[in-house]
Amino acid sequence: MELVFGPVPSRRLGRSLGINNIPPPKKCSYSCIYCQLGRTWELTIERRRFHDSRSIADAVGLRISEVGGQIDYITFVPDGEPTLDRLLGEEVKLIREVSDKPLAILTNSSLIFRSDVRADLLDFDLVSIKMDALSEGVWRRVNRPHPSLSLAEILEGLKIFARDFSGKLIVETMLIDGVNTFSGELESIANFLRKIEPDKAYLAIPTRPPAEGWVKPAAEEKLVEAYEIFKEVLGAGRVELLTGYEGSGFQLGRDPVKDLLAISSIHPIRVDYAIQILSRRGERAEEVIGRLIDRGELKLAEYRGRKFLIRGFRK
Known part of the structure; x- marks a missing residue:
């Protein structure tokens, strides 16, 4: 398995060099109905070691030397939930020794109730979290969390983290037709986001094959309604739609098939x-x-x- 891939194009992050710090098959604390990686093979909340930290930093340094300076972010975006890696904080420190590029992480934020996870996330320049639901029933239907997780604890952890974090905090909400697109749910999400004051809130729809074939993107009128609700609560400058495929600007290294x-x-x-x-x-x-x-x-x-x-x- 390649530890580092890309850069790949991202509307949120520009050209993002990806780090796959969680090896396949997919290990995650959620098994979201819309996940482009399919259903979760191992539903877990146990933090453990997956790789040698130095090997990840070395792979990042090598990849940067291959692709040159066309990188906007180095991003932890693995086949699963990146905060399951208990060496995450150490990996960040070692990567900063080989590159001055800003570091980002895409997390479902399910483990953010843990102080050690929050401490690791504080070392990033940009943290992207998921917020697909605020009510217990919708959360369980959309994200299908590990049974020991508590939505209330996650929300409290998010408030603590947002208070302490000095980097850029962005939020993505995936809108699924007939599941989390009801006005009351959208208003609840927006009102919670006002408490944590993200730099940007993205409203997204599935654009790639989801884990469950019945999943459909929110209808256009629901996208408009969601945008208007979020805009009213957070301000227009903080809300953006992510509704299209992000393009073909992948950059391959010396072995294009492996990449x-x-x-x-x-x-x-x-x-x-x-x-x-x-x-x-x-x-x-x-x-x-x-x-x-x-x-x-x-x-x-x-x-x-x-x-x-x-x-x-x-x-």
């Missing part, structure tokens, strides 16, 4: 874009993709009329 596999384990890729990036590197793109599919290393998935490539170890 394609690494990226597709975290970030499902449209088939037409995969063909483009492999062809630019002189590969017989369709033959390569077909061979990887035949070997089970890649799988095809279709969502909203488009075909995507995903890694073959999904559940």
Whole structure:
């Protein structure tokens, strides 16, 4: 498994060099119905060691030397929940020794009730959290959390963290048709976000194949309603929609096939874009993709009329 991949394009982070600090198959404290990585194989809240911290820092330094300076953030965005890694804080310190690029993390914030997790997150320049529901029933339906987790404890942990954090805090809310798009739920989310004062609140819809085939993106009128509710509570400058595929600006290293596999384990890729990036590197793109599919290393998935490539170890 590649520890570092990309950079990949992100509207939130620009060109993001990804760190996969949680090895596959997917280990997470949630099993969200919309997750582009599929269902969670190991539902857990146990923090443990997954890699040697120095190996991650060395892999980051090597990748930066390969791709040059076209990186806006170095981002922990693994196949699972990054705060399950108990060496996370140590990895951040070692990465700062090999790069001066800002560090970001995308977390579902489910473990933020723990003081050790908050301490690790305080070392980042940017923290992106999830906030898909404020009521217990909707939270359990959307995020399908580990049974020992408490929504009330998570919300309290978020308030403590937001008070202490001096970096950039952003929030993403995934809107699922008929699940968390009711006016009362949207108002509750927005009112809680006002308490933690994020720099930006993103309203998103699924744009890649979700874990559950019945999941549908919120209808256009619900997106507008959500935007208006959030804007009224948080202010227009703090609310933005994330409703489109983020593009084909993936950057491959010396082994484009290995990089394609690494990226597709975290970030499902449209088939037409995969063909483009492999062809630019002189590969017989369709033959390569077909061979990887035949070997089970890649799988095809279709969502909203488009075909995507995903890694073959999904559940």
